[in-house]
Amino acid sequence: MYIRNIETILLKYFSGDATIEEVDFLEEWISDNQQEYIDAVKVYFSTIESKQHIDTDLAYQKFIEKINEVKVVAITKPKLTYKILKYAAVFIGVSISSFLLYQNIYKQDLGLSVTNVKAYDRATLVLADGTEVVLEEHQNEEIKTDAGVKIVNNAKVLKYSTVDNSVNTDPSKVAYNTLHVPNGGIYQIELPDGSKVWLNSATSLKFPTQFVGNQRVVSIDGEAYFEIQKDKKKPFIVKTETAAVTVLGTHFNVNSYSEDDFFATTLVEGSVQLSASNPGGATMILKPGQKGSLFKDNNSSISVKEVDVYQEIAWKDGKFFFEKEKLGTIIAKLSRWYNVDFIFENQSVANYTFTGVAKKDQPVEYLLDIISKTSDVRYEIVKKTKTNRKLIKIRKK
Numbered sequence: 284m285y286i287r288n289i290e291t292i293l294l295k296y297f298s299g300d301a302t303i304e305e306v307d308f309l310e311e312w313i314s315d316n317q318q319e320y321i322d323a324v325k326v327y328f329s330t331i332e333s334k335q336h337i338d339t340d341l342a343y344q345k346f347i348e349k350i351n352e353v354k355v356v357a358i359t360k361p362k363l364t365y366k367i368l369k370y371a372a373v374f375i376g377v378s379i380s381s382f383l384l385y386q387n388i389y390k391q392d393l394g395l396s397v398t399n400v401k402a403y404d405r406a407t408l409v410l411a412d413g414t415e416v417v418l419e420e421h422q423n424e425e426i427k428t429d430a431g432v433k434i435v436n437n438a439k440v441l442k443y444s445t446v447d448n449s450v451n452t453d454p455s456k457v458a459y460n461t462l463h464v465p466n467g468g469i470y471q472i473e474l475p476d477g478s479k480v481w482l483n484s485a486t487s488l489k490f491p492t493q494f495v496g497n498q499r500v501v502s503i504d505g506e507a508y509f510e511i512q513k514d515k516k517k518p519f520i521v522k523t524e525t526a527a528v529t530v531l532g533t534h535f536n537v538n539s540y541s542e543d544d545f546f547a548t549t550l551v552e553g554s555v556q557l558s559a560s561n562p563g564g565a566t567m568i569l570k571p572g573q574k575g576s577l578f579k580d581n582n583s584s585i586s587v588k589e590v591d592v593y594q595e596i597a598w599k600d601g602k603f604f605f606e607k608e609k610l611g612t613i614i615a616k617l618s619r620w621y622n623v624d625f626i627f628e629n630q631s632v633a634n635y636t637f638t639g640v641a642k643k644d645q646p647v648e649y650l651l652d653i654i655s656k657t658s659d660v661r662y663e664i665v666k667k668t669k670t671n672r673k674l675i676k677i678r679k680k
Contacts, residue, residue: 302591306640404439405468406482411458411492418470430458432475432492442473443492453495461489464505466622469601474501477512478519481599485540485619506538508599511553525579526564529556535569536596543615547576549595557585601643603650610635610660614677621647624667628678632660651675 292305301309408416408426416426418436426434426441433446441462464470464482471481475493482488486505494517502522511519513532521528523539525546533553539546548557550569557575558566567585569575574590597604603620605613611633614625620643627633635658641650651662659680667674 404470405465406441406470407463407465408434408436408441409461409463411460430456430492432458434460434492440471440473443475445475445493457495458492459489460492461487463487467620469599474499476514476517476519479510481508483507483598503537503539504541506536506540506598508534508536508596510534522560524560526560526577527558529558530554536592540619544580545576545578547574549574549590549592551592551596559583559585597640598643603639603641603643605640606638607636608638609633610637610654610677613637613654617647617650623647623673623675625675625677628676632677632679635660647675 292301292309404419406418408418410416410427418441421436422439423437424435426436428434428446431446433444435442435444462470462472462482464484464486466484468484469481471479472488473479474490476499478499480488480501483506486503486507488501488503488505488507490501497517499514499517499519500522501520504523507521509519509521509530511530511532511534515531519530519532521530521537523537523546524541525539526548528535528537528548530553533555534551535553535555536549536551538548548555548569550571550573552571555569556566557569558564559577561583565577565583565585567575567587569587572589572592573587574595575585575587577585591606594604594606603613603616611627614627614633617623618625637654637657639653641653648664654660655662661678661680663676663678665674665676666672
């Protein structure tokens, strides 16, 4: 793949319209052309007279004049790493037409820090007898071997395997375990059939220690990414309170938090069947790159649209990825990850839309500061008296 106009790609990046491949290209280009990038940014934004007016034609012309020496660059296979965030983080407040670059030099002491971001690999395993195992405290250990099943927590991956080909064939004797991932955590599990699942924060996965019968069934509350081992004789079914996803072998994401009003699944590769849980509910076959959604209070119909699958599963790699997303939805995700409460003092602010990418290991103040600098949104961090839990108030400037 060849991209001829670096100035065009950078302009698309500033406006939030760059593709995954273009952002990946910029990662490599900026690493070798840091000063040109900084100069281009200064020239581009020097044309902005106010947050409500942007002379894009003038910006574009000055932009080209500054960096038009770069014309043809070869692109290799995308790595989708987004190291570009080392140099800048961009959030575009689409609804209020505010465009601003916020360079990644966040060192200001805000006095009241919400959290020191901890490691992702936090989870609790609940065994069939009710025993709770905090996996942080049992890294690189065998958790249990019982009834022909071996459970090992190794390299931050919880792995189930059958011992000595001991397979239970009696469904009445199937034992179920549950993996809970708390706010601020991400964890990976390898199921008894070799299928891999990544659980996002505030997510629970219930599964059998062995798959018995002619189906492989798990249930989830939250969000998870699945890479399913193929078995034509045993379809894999993910159940939620709203819908079920049936597959033979494929990669897909499921988003179904009990507190949200919607269910969504995104297909990365293979094929899945999405079915509403209510009797006689809608059924839909998804193709790779499609996202199927339905509302919990009216799940008689399924909406399907083409999406950028990387944006849907960026969380698995420790990133927030928002594209023209309402601030209310963004705040819900931040609350779930950072384990803090939010309140909108002006409800209209919740409808502002933003586009951007940021790493999850940054403190919540970092993301809120970017949003604040690109819009008329302001925030205040306070402590709740009774619970000592942090509350973030969102309002207009």
